[in-house]
Amino acid sequence: MTGVMDAAVAAAREAGATRLLGIKVSIGEANEAVEDALRFAFEALAEADPFTEGASLELTMVRPRSICLECGHEYEHDLYDRFCPACDSFATELIAGRELTIDSIEVDLLES
Numbered sequence: 001m002t003g004v005m006d007a008a009v010a011a012a013r014e015a016g017a018t019r020l021l022g023i024k025v026s027i028g029e030a031n032e033a034v035e036d037a038l039r040f041a042f043e044a045l046a047e048a049d050p051f052t053e054g055a056s057l058e059l060t061m062v063r064p065r066s067i068c069l070e071c072g073h074e075y076e077h078d079l080y081d082r083f084c085p086a087c088d089s090f091a092t093e094l095i096a097g098r099e100l101t102i103d104s105i106e107v108d109l110l111e112s
């Protein structure tokens with residue numbers, strides 16, 4: 001979460017913002033990070049700096065997605081259900097669901 005916060009703050013400052021108001025983040029369900037832990041970490045980080053104090057966090061969970069290396073089928077799945085639904089192969093590769101990306105940030109540009 002520190003990396004996400006750093007990136008958001010850097011982007012906000014670059015845009016000439018006086019405050020960071022909120023961040024929208026997509027998080028893959030296959031990421032080890034737990035939603036509650038992320039929120040807790042975010043709030044702790046946000047409170048530590050007047051620039052980010054009170055900023056909100058909006059999380060979008062992204063379902064894991066894999067591609068079958070046998071038949072090329074692409075499919076969404078639960079975290080521990082990764083065999084190919086088309087050919088039952090276990091030779092699959094995770095192509096989405098581990099991400100932790102910033103979709104957008106909201107900033108305050110006033111009081112310049």
Ligand SMILES: [Zn+2]
Nearest residue numbers: 068071084087
């Ligand atoms: Zn397959």
